[in-house]
Amino acid sequence: MATFVLVPGLFMGGWAWEAVAAELEAAGHRAVAVTLPAEPAAGLADHVDAVAQVLAAEGPGTVLVAHSYGAFPAVGAVDRQPELVSRVVFVDTGYPESGESVVLSMPQVDLLSGVTGDVVPVPKEIPAVHAVPEAEHERWKRLAVPQPVRTVTDPIELTGAWLRVPTTGVFCLASRLSIEFARSLHATGMPRFAKLAEPGVTFFELPTGHYPMLSAPKELADVLERAADGGGVGLYED
Template sequence: MATFVLVPGAWLGAWAWEDTARALRERGHTALPLTLTGLAEHADQGEPETDLNTHIADITGFIERNDLRDVTLVAHSYAAAPVTGAAGRLSDRLKRLVYVDSAPFAAGMRMLDLMPPQAADQLRQQVDASGDGWRLPMPPLEVLGLSSSLDGLDESQRNLLRSRATPQPFGTYTQRLDGPSEPGPGVDRVLVACHDFTGLLAAGVPMLAYLNQPPWRRFDLPTGHWALLSAPAELADILDKAVS
C-alpha cells in the first residue's frame, strides 16, 4: 500500500482532499492531506512575507518530521510550484510524483509566468485593492466559469468552494522557483489531466510535449479543474491505479 501526501491548489486547504483521501484509505492506503501556510485553518499564520519558499518548507518539513518514506507526493494546480521545489529536496524520500491538472515548474519560473502580462497586472491590482497588498482573493466563480474549469461541480460543490476558499498569499505567485527542482531519476512521474489540460496536450503546446513521453505516465480524468471536489472517487481510482 502507498503513502500519499496530498497538496491542494491555490485558495484551498486539506479540506478539499477529504473525499479523495477517504476513498484512498478505504483501499488500504495512507492518505495525508496538507494545508499550506496562510490558507484554510492556517490562514492566521500567513503574513506579507509568506512566499513560495514558505510552502516548499511546509511540504519538506511535513514529510521529514513524520519520517515518511516511499512517498507519493500529489500536487493539484498551484501546488505544482512548491511540490516541484520540495521534490528537488526530498528525492531520497519520494517514490512518485503526481501532478493533477498541472505540471512541474522549471527553475526560475513563477506562477505569474503562466498568464499574460495584462492578467498578471490585474491580479496585482486585486491584491492591492482587496488583499491588503499581500493576499490574492479567489476570483468569482463567474470568472472561473469562463473556461471549463468548473465542469462537474454541482451547486453544493460550487457553494463549498466559494465558502471555504481563503485568499492566497501573493508572494507564492511572485517568487520564482530557486534551488533544486529535479527529483532523483528513480522517482516515478504521473500526470492526471482534466478537461483544460487535455486540450492543451492535444493542441501540441511545445512546452508540455515532454508530458506525453517516458518516464511520464498519463491518466485522463473527464472533469473540470477542481477534480478534488467534482470527481473525488474517480481521482482516487486513478491514484490507486498509478501506484499499483
C-alpha cells in the same frame, strides 16, 4: 498500500482533499492532506517548507500529489528530498523550471489584477464549466482563503534533482489539457518538455473540470491508486 501526500491549489487547504482522502483510506491507503500557510507574509519558500516537512515526517515511498498551483511547492519539496518520493502526480497542471514564478508561468491568468495588500483575493465563484456540485461549491466559497501574493510572485529555485522521480500527469479535459496537448509540447523539442516522454512517466485523462477533487473524488482517487502502481499510458502509447 501507499501513502499519499495531497497538496492543494490556489485558495484551498487540506479540506479540498477530504473526499479523495476518504476514498483512499477506505481502500487501505494512508492519505495526508496538506494545508499551506495562508498568512499574508508567506512566500513560496514557506509553502515548499510545509510540504518538505510533511514528506520528512512520512518517510520514503510517498506518492506526492499536487493540484494546480500545488505543483510549485510540491516540486520544490521533492527537489530537496527526491529519495522520499516514489512518484509525483500532477493533477491538471504542468511543472515549473528553476527561476519561474506562478505568474510568469501562467501569463493567461491575471492573478495580480485584484491584489489587495499582500494577498490575492478569492474569486467569487468556480466557473460552471468545472461542474462542481452546488454543495461543494458552497463549501469552497465558505472555506477558501486569499492567497499570499509572494507565493505566486516568488521564483522557485530548483537543482533538477526532482527530475529523477517518476511522474504521472492527470489531465482534466474541460480545462483543455490532454495527452495530445502534452505530445504537442514534447514535439517542440524544448528541453523542459523532454521528461514528458521518459520511461516511468505516465498519463491519465479525466472527463472533468479543473477541480476533480470536488467534482469527481471517487474517480480521482481511483486514478491516484493506479498512478501509485505505475499505471497510466506513456506519452506515445495508445
